[in-house]
Amino acid sequence: MYDWDHYEELALDYIEGNLSDERRRTFESFMESHPEVAQEVRSLKESMPVLSVDRVEFPDKERLKRGVKRSLRWRQVGSFVGGAAAASVVVGLFGLLGSLGRIDDSIEYGGQQLAEQIEVIYQETAKSVAAETEVAQADDVKQDVVSDVISVPEKVVSTVDTYVGAVTPLTTLNKRIEAPKVDKNQEELNPVVLEPLFTDSYAVPDLIASNRDITLEQVELPEATTDELPGYDDSDEGLTDGTKEAMRILASLLAPLDDLLPIKRYSTENERGIEIASFIRIGNRVE
Amino acid sequence: MTASEYDRCVDLYSDNLYRFVLKSLRDEEQAKDVVQESFLRLWENREAVISGKEKGYLFTIAYRLVVDQIRMRQRYVGGEQVLINRGSSQRGEFDNLSETIERYLDLLPPIQKSLILLRDYEGYSYREMAEMTALSESQVKVYIFRARVTLKKYIGDINDIL
Known part of the structure; x- marks a missing residue:
């Protein structure tokens, strides 16, 4: 009933x-x-009383968002090639700073000498990293990458400073980096403006394109076993060797900083790889 | 869920969520707070929320926060009188039927009002609404029917007066 x-x-x-x-x-x-x-x-x-459509707009959408601001344009680069190229420049930066630590500071450098030495190290680093990440075909994204990479979050800069240790050239470098303004309330990272260090230095993509003959010793990358690397998985068959290698290099460089720059794996509908600090991605398109 | 997937949820759902909460609470600041809190919880639980269920999750959280807000108002101001008074500050003339309906929404008990909003604006099924509000499907139907009857009665009265 x-x-x-x-x-x-x-x-x-x-x-x-x-x-x-x-x-x-x-x-x-x-x-x-x-x-x-x-x-x-x-x-x-x-007749049934039913509400008719009424559009209302939420006024603070941007404040709700968690990704890096659109102006950074990481997402526009997007593809593996773009991601790898961008990453290689970041790695280049790390490599550069790491190399600076090796400069014998008992020697008195004049400004010109220092500039030359740094340029050489920079080119060397850039070339070796670029070669490893198969970035040479990245013609169409060069400009994007160059403009993207000048935006480095505060964490990266300050971490690099602490990690590498303050050597004289770094002081020079830091003067050129405008301190980023982070509004804690908004939790947004503003882009850092990184001006060219030396007039004669080359952006990585330009360097790649120039085919300059650079024969200098290989830059040593910090060693880490793949087992310890956050987000790294060699066994994933969906990834190309280039991606794996890029993942390995980047992961090994960033492994000591895992607390500050969390690295994790990501996978979307058509892409897989690792993600650093939620906005740098190295991955493969997966069919 | 990655940051970019989460951001897409903001683009897709924040307007509708805000509309639901704003019309439920009739207070812009409180409505913004509820929307922010709902998205915060989505972000905090991004690993647990099943892909494709983000919208339902957001509305479920927002519904509960709305109910909490209304309970708090009743506790401090004493009864539903507040909502009714705010809603019935009539202008005397109505542009169209739907505007009329919206004004009388405030005369409904809060749960009935929320259910009508979820049903008419978001097009949720009775079953989905039951899941979101922790009511049974049959309770949801009872509330919706009562709400429609009440609204119809008010509108009928207005027509008689006009």
Whole structure:
């Protein structure tokens, strides 16, 4: 027997035509003995008060967002090639700073000498990293990458400083880096403006394109076993060797900084790889 | 869920979520807070929320926060009178039927009002609404029917007066 205290459930289904024949008949006979219910139902069948569409816009969308601001344009680069190229420049930066630590600071450098030495190290680092990350084909993204890479979050800069240790050239370098302004309330990272260090230095993509003959010793990358690397998985068959190598290099460089720059694996509908600090991605398109 | 997937949820759902909360609470600041809190919880639980269920998750959280807000108001101001008074500050003339309906929404008990908003604006099924509000599907239908009858009665009265 139906619980008629809640006849409204049946009434709604009746009006919307969702009752089986049997239930419909039961409800119709219920209405015959309850004219007030029949009246309600008739009234709603005539016309049902329904809200019409009303557009309302949430005013603070950007504040809700968690990704890096669009102006950084990491996402526009997007593809593996772009990601790898961008990463290689970041790695280049790390490599450069790492190499600076090796400069014998007992030697007195004049500004010109220092500039030359840093340029050489920079080119060397850039070339070796670029070669490893198969970035040479990245013609179409060069400009994007160059403009993207000048935006380095504060964490990266300050971490690099602490990690490498303050040597004289770094002081020079830091003067050129405008301190980023981070508004704690908004939790947004503003881009850092990194001006060219030396007039004669080359951006990595330009260097790659120039085919300059650079024969200098290989830059040593910090060693780390792949087992310890965050986000790194050699066994993933969906990834090309180039991606794996890029992942390995980047992961090994950033492994000591895992707390500050969290590295994790990511996978989307058509891409897989590792993600650093939620905005640098190295990955493969997966069909 | 990655940051970019989360950001896409902001683009896709924040307007609708805000509309639901704003019309439920009738207070812009409180509505913004509820939307922010809902998205914060989505972000905090991004690993647990099943892909494709983000919208339902957001509305579920927002619904609960709305109910909390309304309970708090009732506790401090005493009863639903507040909502009714705010809503019925009528201008005397109505542009169209839907605007009329919206004004009378405030006369409904809060749960009925929220359910009508979820149903008419978001197009949720009775079953989905039951999951979101922790009511049974049959309770949801009962509330919706009562709400429609009440609205129809008010509108009918207005028509009689006009």
